[in-house]
Amino acid sequence: MEVVILPGTEQIAVLVADAIENLLADRPEAVLGLATGSSPLAVYDELARRYDAGRISFARARAFMLDEYVGLPADHPELYRNVIEREIAGRVDFAEGAVQGPDGLAADLPAACAAYERAIAESGGVDLQILGIGTDGHIAFNEPGSSLASRTRIKTLTGQTRRDNARFFDGDVDAVPQHCLTQGLGTIMDAHHLVLVATGENKAEAVRQLVEGPVSATWPATIMQHHQHATVLLDEAAASRLERGEYYRETYATKPEWQGI
């Protein structure tokens, strides 16, 4: 796992956008994994800027979302499908239908989860997966206790996640759905490159567990320690509880330039 500590979200966004730009230059038909939440927003802004500048095109790319709420109406602004359309998909040139998410509106939710797993597999798999992390250590919506081998399925959100996400629902915790569909930890681990972004002091404990804690379903993101190509991009506040912070800084500062993230 590579840990990169940077001054702030702008520097993080540039590095992630560089990785995506390089990937699309090599393979215009690459498959991206898109995350919701506030963590990737600066990345999406940077990608939209590069698209506007003619540096990058998503015309042949495809993308899969990590998760979706269950129980929100189709036109709700916080339905993740609508969030992704607003924050990135609708700002660049993805082809019609190229961005998919688990269908939280489906009548048969287990069938929708199975269909989503098939769609990801049939695409050839996700090349680069953008991730955020919850304050309770979740990735996507894999809450503490999630099977480390899980696949896309229905989950119940923890009270902490619902409180954290209430800020997107005018501060009303009761308006945050109790259920969601989420790619499993096993699904996420199949992606070729995991790129996790975390900023702010409120993520520091989850980040400490992710990077330096024992692998455990209690802190689901720790499964990333088993991935062959995982990059964790942090600002100073999110990195503030790491014991080996100096080593990560030194490693990144002396890294050969050709290596990328």
Ligand SMILES: N[C@@H]1[C@@H](O)[C@H](O)[C@@H](COP(=O)(O)O)O[C@@H]1O
């Ligand atoms: N399901 C999402 C996750 O994909 C996200 O990474 C996480 C952190 O969110 P934020 O980036 O807003 O802190 O929680 C949300 O609930």
